[in-house]
Amino acid sequence: MAVATDALSWTERTFATVPGVGPDAAALLGDAHFIDLHLDLHVPVRLFGYDPARAHRPWCRPIPFFGHTDLPRVRQSGFTGVVYDVATNPFRPESSRLEATHRNLRDVVALAESHPDHLAIATTAAAYDRAVAAGKLAMMPSLQGGNAVAASVDALDGPLGDLVTRITVVHLTTSVFGGTSSPLGADTGLTARGAELVQRMVQRRILVDLAHAGKKTFWGLIEQVPAGTPPIVSHTGVAGVHPHWRNVDDAQIRAIADRGGVVGVMYQSSFLEPVLLWGRRARILDHLQHIIDVAGEDVPAIGTDYDGMIVPPGDLADVTHHGLLVQDMLDRGWSEARIRKILGLNYLRVFREVRP
Ligand SMILES: [Zn+2]
Numbered sequence: 001m002a003v004a005t006d007a008l009s010w011t012e013r014t015f016a017t018v019p020g021v022g023p024d025a026a027a028l029l030g031d032a033h034f035i036d037l038h039l040d041l042h043v044p045v046r047l048f049g050y051d052p053a054r055a056h057r058p059w060c061r062p063i064p065f066f067g068h069t070d071l072p073r074v075r076q077s078g079f080t081g082v083v084y085d086v087a088t089n090p091f092r093p094e095s096s097r098l099e100a101t102h103r104n105l106r107d108v109v110a111l112a113e114s115h116p117d118h119l120a121i122a123t124t125a126a127a128y129d130r131a132v133a134a135g136k137l138a139m140m141p142s143l144q145g146g147n148a149v150a151a152s153v154d155a156l157d158g159p160l161g162d163l164v165t166r167i168t169v170v171h172l173t174t175s176v177f178g179g180t181s182s183p184l185g186a187d188t189g190l191t192a193r194g195a196e197l198v199q200r201m202v203q204r205r206i207l208v209d210l211a212h213a214g215k216k217t218f219w220g221l222i223e224q225v226p227a228g229t230p231p232i233v234s235h236t237g238v239a240g241v242h243p244h245w246r247n248v249d250d251a252q253i254r255a256i257a258d259r260g261g262v263v264g265v266m267y268q269s270s271f272l273e274p275v276l277l278w279g280r281r282a283r284i285l286d287h288l289q290h291i292i293d294v295a296g297e298d299v300p301a302i303g304t305d306y307d308g309m310i311v312p313p314g315d316l317a318d319v320t321h322h323g324l325l326v327q328d329m330l331d332r333g334w335s336e337a338r339i340r341k342i343l344g345l346n347y348l349r350v351f352r353e354v355r356p
Pocket residue numbers: 144211212235305308
């Protein structure tokens with residue numbers, strides 16, 4: 001289902017031509033820093049060889065689970081940067097997990113290097129700035145599931161620690177590091193090994209991501225993060241709008257805010273509202289608004305979780321339709337300054353502080 005040619009699709013910016021996107025929204029998105037705090041495109045690439053460098057034609061609604069993005073469409077959407085995630089398979093034996101992580105990260109670097117005119121790996125804010133100035137999409141590698149390195153925290157001292165900008169300490173299962181919020185695991189709290197991992201991450205200036213952490217583990221992680229390294233929740237909903245095991249409560253939002261961090265709102269419909277399949281994009285704004293109400297407008301961000309087995313809102317039919325989300329923000333009377341913070345400046349503030 002590829003459209004046009006690679007060359008054309010990489011350079012087009014189609015968000016401005018989506019019906020319903022006014023000139024103000026298009027202009028704002030056209031020159032804003034727009035960063036996705038959590039893109040899981042590498043999951044379908046790894047699972048069934050999905051081509052991330054080829055533009056795929058959008059459907060009338062986002063397909064459940066995968067096919068939400070590819071890098072040309074992400075560029076067309078106005079994104080300037082993505083936190084490009086490599087997720088861990090917790091069922092892989094610990095002995096081969098680190099090797100798989102290295103292989104996946106090599107693939108991500110090779111992907112960027114094979115499209116040097118359009119993509120750039122950005123492990124620092126300076127590299128992000130260079131990529132954006134050159135008109136490229138900045139890819140900031142990250143790991144979801146600290147157990148990617150479970151066999152050896154020392155791996156962070158090597159090239160892996162140079163490349164990875166962020167680690168989500170726990171994922172959907174409880175690991176040697178701590179407990180998940182998911183019903184698939186028990187919230188056992190942060191373990192001594194988990195504390196050791198965080199200390200090592202802080203030394204290597206790797207962002208500490210508390211998404212997926214069970215409450216006990218979350219508070220254990222907060223205790224481990226010293227001043228000067230703001231913790232983040234990269235992709236989540238908020239319980240104040242929709243109570244759910246996957247969502248963070250107001251005290252958790254305040255804890256992140258008090259330490260200068262950010263909270264990214266994700267697009268899984270059932271975390272945003274009680275639906276089985278597609279919800280509404282208005283709920284993304286409701287969750288962002290709640291974060292603002294609880295902690296101010298320096299905290300919210302966008303962490304889509306696209307291609308991470310989610311069902312995005314049905315009226316955000318394609319990643320290239322993000323102009324509609326910006327239009328919604330303007331229609332709610334949100335200031336341009338607030339919108340720019342949510343789209344990218346809040347995350348950039350943290351990224352610049354931790355990884356200048
Ligand atoms: Zn996740």
